[in-house]
Amino acid sequence: MEININTQGNETVATLIGRLDTLEAQKMTGQFDKLAEKAGGTVILDCPQLEYISSSGLRLFLTLRKAATTKGGKVIVRGLSSDVRNVFMITGFLNLFEIQ
Amino acid sequence: MRTKSPHTDELLAQYRSLLPVYEKMAELIPERLKDFFAEAGIIVAAVEHRVKTESSLAGKLQLKGDKYQSIYDITDLVGIRVITFYNDDVDKVASVLERLFEIDWENSIDKRKVHEIDSFGYLSLHYICRIPESAYTHPEHPELNQIRFEVQMRTVLQHAWANMNHDTGYKSGVEIPRTYKRNLSRLAGILELVDDEFSRIRLELADYRRQVQNLVASGNLSEVQLDGDSFKSYLQIGPFDALMRQIAAINQAEIQPVDLSNFLPLFTEMGFQTLGDIDKLISDYAEAAYQIACFQIGLTDIDILSTSVAPQNLCTAYILKKGGGSFGLKWMLDTLNGPSEVNKEMAELLIEQTKDLPFLNQ
Numbered sequence: 001m002e003i004n005i006n007t008q009g010n011e012t013v014a015t016l017i018g019r020l021d022t023l024e025a026q027k028m029t030g031q032f033d034k035l036a037e038k039a040g041g042t043v044i045l046d047c048p049q050l051e052y053i054s055s056s057g058l059r060l061f062l063t064l065r066k067a068a069t070t071k072g073g074k075v076i077v078r079g080l081s082s083d084v085r086n087v088f089m090i091t092g093f094l095n096l097f098e099i100q
Numbered sequence: 101m102r103t104k105s106p107h108t109d110e111l112l113a114q115y116r117s118l119l120p121v122y123e124k125m126a127e128l129i130p131e132r133l134k135d136f137f138a139e140a141g142i143i144v145a146a147v148e149h150r151v152k153t154e155s156s157l158a159g160k161l162q163l164k165g166d167k168y169q170s171i172y173d174i175t176d177l178v179g180i181r182v183i184t185f186y187n188d189d190v191d192k193v194a195s196v197l198e199r200l201f202e203i204d205w206e207n208s209i210d211k212r213k214v215h216e217i218d219s220f221g222y223l224s225l226h227y228i229c230r231i232p233e234s235a236y237t238h239p240e241h242p243e244l245n246q247i248r249f250e251v252q253m254r255t256v257l258q259h260a261w262a263n264m265n266h267d268t269g270y271k272s273g274v275e276i277p278r279t280y281k282r283n284l285s286r287l288a289g290i291l292e293l294v295d296d297e298f299s300r301i302r303l304e305l306a307d308y309r310r311q312v313q314n315l316v317a318s319g320n321l322s323e324v325q326l327d328g329d330s331f332k333s334y335l336q337i338g339p340f341d342a343l344m345r346q347i348a349a350i351n352q353a354e355i356q357p358v359d360l361s362n363f364l365p366l367f368t369e370m371g372f373q374t375l376g377d378i379d380k381l382i383s384d385y386a387e388a389a390y391q392i393a394c395f396q397i398g399l400t401d402i403d404i405l406s407t408s409v410a411p412q413n414l415c416t417a418y419i420l421k422k423g424g425g426s427f428g429l430k431w432m433l434d435t436l437n438g439p440s441e442v443n444k445e446m447a448e449l450l451i452e453q454t455k456d457l458p459f460l461n462q
Contacts (some may be wrong), residue, residue: 055353055404062356062404082445089446090396092406094437096358 003031010041017049020057032060036067039075043068048079053087065096076100108161114171115157121241122151125178125231125249133182136196142189145256148181175207175228178249183259186302187295190225190253197251201229204248220288222262224254257291309333322376331364334375340410343386347393347410353403363411366435370418381414388417388459395453412436416450420460426451 001024002017014035020028035043043064053061061077068075078100080088088094126149137144152160157177161168168174182193190212197203207228215221233245254262265284312330315323316337324330340360348355372378392413397405419428429447437443454460 055402058402058404080442082449085442085446086449087402089433089450090393090409091402091404092356092358092408092412094433095362095408095412096406099437099440 001028003028005031005034007038011044012038012041013044013046015046015049019052020050020060021052021054022056025054025056025060028060032064035064039064039067039073040071041073042076043073044076044078046078047084048081050081050084053084058087058091058093061093062096074098105161107166108158111161111168111171111174112154112158115154115177118171118177118243118247119151121244121247122178124241125244125247126151126180129178129180129231129249132200133180133196136200137193140192140196142192142196143185144189144193145183145185146181148183150179152177152179172246172248175204175248176250178247180249180251181259182251182253184253184255186299187255187258188299190255193253194225194227197227197229197253200235201227202232204228204230207248220285220292222265223258223288223292224252224262227251227253255295257295261288261291316375321379322374324375326364326367326372326374326377328361328364330375331361331367334378335360339378339382340407340414343382343389343414344405344407344410346386346390347397347413348405350394350398351401351403353397353405356404356406358406358408360408360411362436363408363415366415366432369431369435370415381418385414385417385421385459388421388457389413391457391459392416392454395457416454417459420451420454 001020004015004017006013006015012035014031018024045061045064061075065075067073075097076099077088077097080099085094085099088097088099130147130149133147134144137147157174160174171177184190184193204227209226212223212225215223228248228250230248231245236244238244261284264287309329312324313333315321316330316333321334324334344355347353367378372381389410390413393409415432416429419432422428424431426444426447429450430443433443433446434440
């Protein structure tokens with residue numbers, strides 16, 4: 001699993017590549033903490049190359065959303081694959097994010 | 101600035117020496133007031149402040165300087181203005197002031213009550229206040245507790261009228277023709293009516309909300325019209341909680357509470373008119389919603405779900421059972437999550453996931 005973070009002004013784009021399973025979610029906590037620091041602006045999670053997301057991965061997304069709510073920013077989830085979008089739908093997470 | 105009167109010069113000198121205290125008061129008092137309004141749940145449109153300028157004071161003293169023995173006799177050097185949205189909030193603001201400050205009742209005036217029954221005009225409540233030593237003292241500025249200041253309280257509409265009247269009225273130096281004065285008075289009458297209407301509507305709305313809450317609490321849901329207020333009250337009793345707990349138990353999942361108010365447009369579009377219709381949806385389709393969840397998450401290791409799963413599955417089951425098909429499901433997803441072509445793909449996936457479930461074949 002890999003996350004590439006690129007900040008320009010008030011906008012941060014994080015490109016997620018690979019499988020965000022339970023083990024990888026633990027490893028990515030630090031990266032998501034960095035994203036949470038930017039959550040006062042707009043954080044875009046760019047997901048076309050995100051192949052799988054586990055509940056632990058969803059929790060990382062959720063924590064980031066909470067940080068954005070607290071700081072007055074927003075999280076946009078972009079380019080979900082069909083499989084990952086299905087996970088968002090059946091868990092009710094589609095309602096939680098701005099999906100593009 | 102020197103004037104022809106030694107007494108006026110003396111008062112202006114006193115004013116200059118106290119000016120930093122006036123400015124401090126004009127800055128601090130509104131901040132303190134805003135905190136107290138927030139605590140009391142009073143929403144105000146604005147809290148303004150000003151310190152009378154030296155030239156304005158000189159003008160005032162020129163006209164009636166003999167009236168004042170010392171600068172402490174002038175009560176409007178520091179002026180605060182609280183502008184409310186509703187006229188009954190003016191009295192609430194006044195009660196906050198009565199708790200916070202010593203009120204000089206002799207010099208305070210309720211201009212809302214000075215008009216004859218057949219005249220209309222300036223409506224505002226003016227309090228002359230002093231900061232009591234029990235509330236606040238400053239060792240370097242003991243005079244702070246001696247200085248009186250004026251607080252004007254009025255509604256947004258009264259404020260608008262007062263500003264218009266000020267521009268065209270007594271301070272303009274030009275005598276205004278009777279016709280314009282009469283027009284301003286007529287306007288004051290209209291605004292007084294509008295203020296009363298705003299307050300009446302707020303009161304009726306509060307009554308309506310209480311009635312809805314009582315009906316929801318007593319379970320008479322079919323008597324409650326479905327709207328923003330009633331739906332909010334309904335959500336407070338957790339109508340989807342039991343189904344949500346049942347669904348979460350499939351995988352012993354954590355339930356993540358989310359705001360469900362975005363379901364209101366969907367329920368409305370589905371033709372539901374009362375809370376009773378939603379209650380019937382739950383009783384008629386809970387089993388089907390549970391079947392959908394079992395199929396979707398039963399064979400996964402997902403252990404976190406948002407509370408929107410229960411109403412989403414209820415609506416899915418309802419639409420499918422009514423023959424809405426993938427078109428109906430796409431419409432549901434568009435309504436809930438915003439229009440998107442991807443929702444078509446999701447709708448078809450939902451059709452695939454549910455096609456063999458028992459509820460569709462009963």
